[in-house]
Amino acid sequence: MNVERLVAMVNDIAAFFVGEAGPGAPAAVANHLRRFWDPRMRSQIVEAYRSDPSSLRDLSDTGRAAIAELSKET
Amino acid sequence: MYAKGYRDLGTPAPAARTLQGPRTMVTLEIDGASVTVPEGTSIMRAAALASRDIPKLCATDSLKSFGSCRLCLVEIEGRRGYPASCTTPVADGMKVRTESAKLTGLRRNVMELYISDHPLDCVTCPANGHCELQDMAERLDVTSTRYGLAGANHHEGEHDASNPYFQFDQSLCIVCSRCVRACDEVQGTFALTIQGRGFASQVVASAHEPFLQSECVSCGQCIEACPTGALLEKSVVRHGTAERAVTTTCAYCGVGCSFDVELKNEQVVRMAPDRNGHANHGHACVKGRFAFGYATHADRALKPMIRAKITDPWREVGWEEAIDHTAREFRRLQETYGADSIGGITSSRCTNEETFLVQKLVRAAFGTNNVDTCARVCHSPTGYGLKSTIGESAGTQAFDSVMASDVVIVVGANPTEGHPVFASRLKQRMRQGATLIVIDPRTIGLVRAPHIAADYHLQLRPGTNVAVINALSHVIVTGGLTRDAYVSERCELDSYQKWKKFIAEPRNSPEATQSITGVPAALVRGAARLYASAPNGAIYYGLGVTEHSQGTTMVMAIANLAMATGNLGREGVGVNPLRGQNNVQGSCDMGSFPHEFSGYRHVSDPAVRGAFESKWGVRLKSEPGLRIPNMFDAALDGSFKGVYVQGEDIAQSDPNTNHVTAALTAMECVVVQDLFLNETAKYAHVFLPGSSFLEKDGTFTNAERRISRVRKVMEPRAGFQDWEVTMLISNALGYPMRYRHPSEIMDEIASLTPTFAGVTYEKLDRLGSIQWPCNDEAPEGTPTMHVGTFVRGKGKFFVTEYVPTTESPSAEYPLVLTTGRILTQYNVGAQTRRTENVVWHSEDVLEIHPHDAETRGIADGDWVGITSRVGSTVLRADVTDRVQPGVVYTTFHFPESGANVVTTENSDWATNCPEYKVTAVEAIRVAHPAEWRARQEIDLRHTIHA
Numbered sequence A: 001m002n003v004e005r006l007v008a009m010v011n012d013i014a015a016f017f018v019g020e021a022g023p024g025a026p027a028a029v030a031n032h033l034r035r036f037w038d039p040r041m042r043s044q045i046v047e048a049y050r051s052d053p054s055s056l057r058d059l060s061d062t063g064r065a066a067i068a069e070l071s072k073e074t
Numbered sequence B: 001m002y003a004k005g006y007r008d009l010g011t012p013a014p015a016a017r018t019l020q021g022p023r024t025m026v027t028l029e030i031d032g033a034s035v036t037v038p039e040g041t042s043i044m045r046a047a048a049l050a051s052r053d054i055p056k057l058c059a060t061d062s063l064k065s066f067g068s069c070r071l072c073l074v075e076i077e078g079r080r081g082y083p084a085s086c087t088t089p090v091a092d093g094m095k096v097r098t099e100s101a102k103l104t105g106l107r108r109n110v111m112e113l114y115i116s117d118h119p120l121d122c123v124t125c126p127a128n129g130h131c132e133l134q135d136m137a138e139r140l141d142v143t144s145t146r147y148g149l150a151g152a153n154h155h156e157g158e159h160d161a162s163n164p165y166f167q168f169d170q171s172l173c174i175v176c177s178r179c180v181r182a183c184d185e186v187q188g189t190f191a192l193t194i195q196g197r198g199f200a201s202q203v204v205a206s207a208h209e210p211f212l213q214s215e216c217v218s219c220g221q222c223i224e225a226c227p228t229g230a231l232l233e234k235s236v237v238r239h240g241t242a243e244r245a246v247t248t249t250c251a252y253c254g255v256g257c258s259f260d261v262e263l264k265n266e267q268v269v270r271m272a273p274d275r276n277g278h279a280n281h282g283h284a285c286v287k288g289r290f291a292f293g294y295a296t297h298a299d300r301a302l303k304p305m306i307r308a309k310i311t312d313p314w315r316e317v318g319w320e321e322a323i324d325h326t327a328r329e330f331r332r333l334q335e336t337y338g339a340d341s342i343g344g345i346t347s348s349r350c351t352n353e354e355t356f357l358v359q360k361l362v363r364a365a366f367g368t369n370n371v372d373t374c375a376r377v378c379h380s381p382t383g384y385g386l387k388s389t390i391g392e393s394a395g396t397q398a399f400d401s402v403m404a405s406d407v408v409i410v411v412g413a414n415p416t417e418g419h420p421v422f423a424s425r426l427k428q429r430m431r432q433g434a435t436l437i438v439i440d441p442r443t444i445g446l447v448r449a450p451h452i453a454a455d456y457h458l459q460l461r462p463g464t465n466v467a468v469i470n471a472l473s474h475v476i477v478t479g480g481l482t483r484d485a486y487v488s489e490r491c492e493l494d495s496y497q498k499w500k501k502f503i504a505e506p507r508n509s510p511e512a513t514q515s516i517t518g519v520p521a522a523l524v525r526g527a528a529r530l531y532a533s534a535p536n537g538a539i540y541y542g543l544g545v546t547e548h549s550q551g552t553t554m555v556m557a558i559a560n561l562a563m564a565t566g567n568l569g570r571e572g573v574g575v576n577p578l579r580g581q582n583n584v585q586g587s588c589d590m591g592s593f594p595h596e597f598s599g600y601r602h603v604s605d606p607a608v609r610g611a612f613e614s615k616w617g618v619r620l621k622s623e624p625g626l627r628i629p630n631m632f633d634a635a636l637d638g639s640f641k642g643v644y645v646q647g648e649d650i651a652q653s654d655p656n657t658n659h660v661t662a663a664l665t666a667m668e669c670v671v672v673q674d675l676f677l678n679e680t681a682k683y684a685h686v687f688l689p690g691s692s693f694l695e696k697d698g699t700f701t702n703a704e705r706r707i708s709r710v711r712k713v714m715e716p717r718a719g720f721q722d723w724e725v726t727m728l729i730s731n732a733l734g735y736p737m738r739y740r741h742p743s744e745i746m747d748e749i750a751s752l753t754p755t756f757a758g759v760t761y762e763k764l765d766r767l768g769s770i771q772w773p774c775n776d777e778a779p780e781g782t783p784t785m786h787v788g789t790f791v792r793g794k795g796k797f798f799v800t801e802y803v804p805t806t807e808s809p810s811a812e813y814p815l816v817l818t819t820g821r822i823l824t825q826y827n828v829g830a831q832t833r834r835t836e837n838v839v840w841h842s843e844d845v846l847e848i849h850p851h852d853a854e855t856r857g858i859a860d861g862d863w864v865g866i867t868s869r870v871g872s873t874v875l876r877a878d879v880t881d882r883v884q885p886g887v888v889y890t891t892f893h894f895p896e897s898g899a900n901v902v903t904t905e906n907s908d909w910a911t912n913c914p915e916y917k918v919t920a921v922e923a924i925r926v927a928h929p930a931e932w933r934a935r936q937e938i939d940l941r942h943t944i945h946a
Helices: A003-036 A039-051 A061-071 B043-049 B101-116 B132-139 B178-187 B221-225 B234-239 B286-290 B319-337 B352-366 B380-389 B399-404 B420-431 B465-478 B484-490 B493-503 B510-517 B521-533 B551-564 B584-589 B606-616 B628-636 B657-666 B722-732 B742-752 B761-767 B850-855 B929-945
Strands: B025-030 B033-038 B095-097 B166-169 B192-195 B202-205 B231-233 B244-249 B258-264 B267-273 B342-346 B371-373 B407-411 B435-439 B456-458 B537-541 B574-577 B642-646 B669-674 B686-689 B698-701 B706-710 B769-771 B815-820 B845-848 B863-868 B872-879 B887-891 B919-925
Touching: A003 A039, A003 A061, A039 A061, B025 B043, B033 B043, B101 B132, B166 B234, B178 B192, B178 B221, B178 B420, B221 B231, B231 B234, B234 B267, B244 B706, B267 B286, B319 B342, B319 B642, B319 B669, B319 B686, B319 B722, B342 B352, B342 B628, B352 B371, B352 B584, B352 B606, B352 B642, B352 B698, B352 B722, B352 B742, B380 B551, B380 B574, B399 B420, B399 B537, B407 B420, B407 B521, B420 B435, B435 B465, B435 B521, B456 B521, B465 B493, B465 B510, B465 B521, B465 B551, B484 B493, B484 B551, B493 B551, B510 B521, B537 B551, B551 B574, B584 B698, B606 B742, B628 B657, B642 B722, B698 B742, B706 B761, B742 B761, B761 B769, B845 B850, B845 B863, B850 B872, B863 B929, B872 B929
Parallel strands: B025 B095, B342 B371, B342 B642, B407 B435, B407 B537, B435 B456, B537 B574, B642 B669, B669 B686, B815 B887, B845 B872
Antiparallel strands: B025 B033, B166 B231, B192 B202, B244 B258, B258 B267, B698 B706, B706 B769, B815 B919, B845 B887, B863 B872, B863 B919
């Protein structure tokens, strides 16, 4: 799937949880992705994070922290 | 003419609620029999309840008593004269006589006068056998008149056949005013009046215009009220009065009106609104009442068809070949690309049983959770937002609850167009004194209508909902208008304190947000105080809330506001999503979302999953599947290859049409099951004919969680009901389904879904309808939710930071396009375009403000080219100040108008519900639309390939 699109979606999710969860935002974003994203979508963004972090240059800090958390799981 | 077989009690029941407390009962004597009724009941109604029907003509139990015809006179012991029983309330100890020689004489006198000015050719009258005047004449044995028939009369009166569905024959009119009162009291349009005085009195529409050109909205309530054949459906004239009736549920909007389908042999004569219907109480709209002709339209595709490539012509095949081909193709794809390479889409137009079965097919027979519903693109944020805050993904009230509301907020909804029967109820309540706050970018019909006006219209810029509602909450919090005792008892205090701190920040004030929202701060302050100070404040919302990048945030913000002001958990208050289609609530309830089973339980919950595995005899996946927009993306990257689409036209209704069609084109097996060869079918490899709501059994669940029966009135035209087709596919895939009737599917739903545990077809037939939750705790259902405590336990507040949409206007795209519906058309128009409703709306148009039109040289009726960041289309201009400067608006009922060619994939952060309501566009005048459109398509292809 288009990684740019996935990045935009993660950023939108992060924008909500930054306000709602404060320092817990990365964990909240990661949890949201676990509960609502198809595994192939998670795998794809995690794969991009691992193999070519520069492809995720538009990813917000909170989003990046969330993907980092997910990347530890698989 | 009310529904066949209906027993009219003459006047309405007295209001159920009194400020004085419990209802007082009154005992009186009618014709020697003791009768006990609630105080305020008319003698006429009390007599009818005691099986003593009093003759009447101007009275009917859907309208306030009028006392005009003088046929219902009675004698009351100790009182002088002969009072009208319709306008005289009962009193304790009263002794009433409904029949005597004197009364009969008086009544016969009245009837003679009526008959002296009425054609006496009943045998040729289309209302013959279903006419109250005829019934009264027969009952009073009046067959002639002393006044003769030679005098002046109205027999040559006007005959207005301008409306496509009904006619007005003045010669049959007895000027009882029932039609005028129905239009006023029930519908609230005030389109009809009695013009003239005395003998010259006559019913006219607007300022004596043909019905079609008048303000009449064709709800049909005047026909329902007419005691003769003066106002009558043309279908009754054509086919004659019905022989039998079957009660069913409308297949249009989420109000879910109950109708009696009246039939003569197998011919549907008319749809008569059911006065016992719990959602509509005998009311209807132009779609539900009249627009059923699509079911028998010549465009219905009635043969299964297959083809190898979408560029091939269709080949008609038998059901067996089509089903075998479908199963073979799906298995081939899974063997080649993996189990998760296919999926299914359920429809909010189909029944609960059908959607339950499709998601079961996908999860159990396909072995994947790639199932989603068209509710994805409308109310998915409602599910997420309300589940998170108050614990249940559903509206909190019954529609009747609005009659106990003091202040109503309507936000992002246009009920007079989208949910007309509810709009009429709301207008009734407003005429009783309730006040209204409208939050909408457009001047919708509720802002100002006959005898009502909103106290506040917060005309915000599209995309700034959250900023507006935060500002409303800011005023309430900083002004000390919260109901802290309620919150302390019922909500999570940590979340409340965090929210309060956030919302009180100056950046959320009306003054700070004014430059974002465009709404003057004083209006926000006034509206906030009005809502917060109401004894009962209710919020009703629609897709103008959900179809935004912050749709879910806005739903949460609405719940925050209601909790903070104590407006949840009793009648008259609540948070109420107005669902666009007939079974949006039901399709969501039935486990159509990829991450949850029926009853909104996540697939990762081992106990829940275990229950389904045990019942279904298969292992089920614990990971969520693809949502509809994700399916498109996955199709384009090659990991999603096949989809079974039941009753949903994704190629027309989903945003960014070019993206959707590219995704469909990339798939190897698209199976469409529908009534018509819709836009999606152009990209399909298998077409399976669907069945209309008239051809099937099942249930729909409306916006108030009301489960109502859908009953088959004709055999499925293509041979199978939709649930049977799903069974055929499943059986061909080797996963047996053996249901003999949808009631057995409902039994399975009830066994697996706690909120449906007490629902059976027997109970539905007995009670008429049931609002879930229906279980041991609430065996007859739950009209009002969250009474005493929230479903999630304590209500939870969420911080709702306003985040501007990225789909913002620019120099290149300076206007904001927003979309919506019109009264006479429905959704993608597949049904209503194939009815005479096109008389009112035959094409989608672009509403543009006079200022924006003038600066672009656009005049009313000009062709306008609209270009967004993803596509272009052409529409005719409707220059109007219904929209504000900088905002343009269109509907999406016609595929050729291509409204979704220009909408983008921008979506809600939580649910991927598309942001239909905000698209940055430019509009220019176009002299030659076809050439302009072709040129734009070439440009777009160059852009894509660049």
